[in-house]
Amino acid sequence: MAKVKIYTTTTCVYCKMAKEFFKKNNVEYEELDVAKDANARDEMIQKSGQMGVPVIDIDGKVIIGFDEPELKKVLNLP
């Protein structure tokens, strides 16, 4: 199974949408709240080269924002 990390803030609705999408499709994920965790924040900015959430890392492939078609493609979902 793919290793999925999602960088979020608690008030970000696109983060909620992404997490709902993972739950609906039974995708396990690790969530890092960049509002609380400064290390995760730096890691996210370094990985994605930008400062918007959510950032999703699937086995090293970095997706910025909640891009449902792209997530389906990368996770091989129907």
Next chain:
Amino acid sequence: MYDVIIIGGGPAGCAATVYTARKKLKTLLITESFGGQSIVSDDVQNWIGEKHISGFDLAKKMEDHVRNFPTDVDIKAPELAVGIKTLNCQPDKQNCIFEVISDKGNKYEGKTIILTAGARRRKLGIPGEKEFDGKGVAYCSTCDAPLFAEKKVAVVGGGNAGLEAVQDLFPYAEEIYLLEYSEKLKGDPITQEEIKKNPKLKEIIFNTETVRVNGDKFVTGLIYKNRLSGEEKELKVEGVFIEIGSVPNSEMAKYLVELDKWGQVKIDSKYATTSYPGIFAAGDVTDDPFKQNNISMGDGVKAALSAYAYLLQNK
């Protein structure tokens, strides 16, 4: 062939869908997402019947409601309508068949259109804005404010959205500068009073026109001009939050319906009719002066009932 094609799944589109479904009209709802622009709002306090509800929960309720009519309503989501054309009409634009073309290349035919495509954020249109989008330039303060912890930031726009962005940034940013184009703030006086009490708001700068976003990998500053003196200055900030209103998503219909000078679809607010017979419109895509969820819903209902009446007449 659908009786009605509804374009956009915000409050206007969802309300229209519920009404066309209950009239047993064969309905297609095509939308990128549900809930409209207030989906990013953390706490909506003016949705009648709910003292507090998040934009996200409100959007889910709308989506659940429109998905409740599977026999009469087809839903294509996420899918974006990019064009509308007429296939064949009787003289004087009567009884047209409309074709909606989507970003996936799909084509859908309908006897009527309800355009509820809403609006999107207006951009500054200055050098550096696009280049540093997401690299300091931000459009969603509820989402991204925490990324600007201990940083100096500018907020452009003194309407309600701008004032709320300042509030969203208070817990995180070190210093905040608010830039307004005119000589006074347009947001609610209550919010103005509140933000002025917080020492993190260093300055409200009036009569400003933004000129350029500077940066290297990320934003390092914002150049602005005093509109009275013409003098240019740089604010050394690492974040620029842009909250300067919205642009209607009317491009797909611009060759068919009349628009006002801001690109808003002109409607007869009594019946939600446009200048083109068989095309109805509601919500933020229209020239209705009040951009509100509750109003969009009501106007969406008008559009649905008008489409129903049109279909009865043109059978």
